[in-house]
Amino acid sequence: QLQLVESGGGLVQPGESLILSCVLASGFALDYYTIAWFRQAPGKEREGVSCITNRGRTSHGDSVKGRFTISRNNDDNTVYLQMNSLKPEDTAVYFCAAKPSSYACSVDEQYDDWGQGTQVTVSS
Secondary structure (H helix, E strand, O other): OOOEEEEEOEEEEOOOOOEEOOOOOOOHHHEEEEEEEEEOOOOOOOOEEEEEOOOOOEEEEOOOOOOOEEEEEEEHHOOOOOOHHHHHHOEEEEEEEEEEEEOOOOOOOOOEEEEEOEEEOOOO
């Protein structure tokens, strides 16, 4: 089972930016996996945010297109989620998840391994 660790969450004001990191624990090579970010707000269903294949192909959910960017550094075993123009409705616990990589990715697919999450709060 893979170990994924998220970090970078916090409290920001509307319109500000935040970068989340997802590190794959040592002993595993990130370049074999597709990584996705999901989020879950209190009382709401989990929502797919963005995903990236081992070759860098990406996909984003409609609610974050144009505001969020996903990237990866396989040498550092890390995937990043750059979040710009944050809104109060982006408030949630953000999770990263992994599955064996394929040609393309979708946040609607099944992911096998999950991190513990990091809280993002957008509030004035």
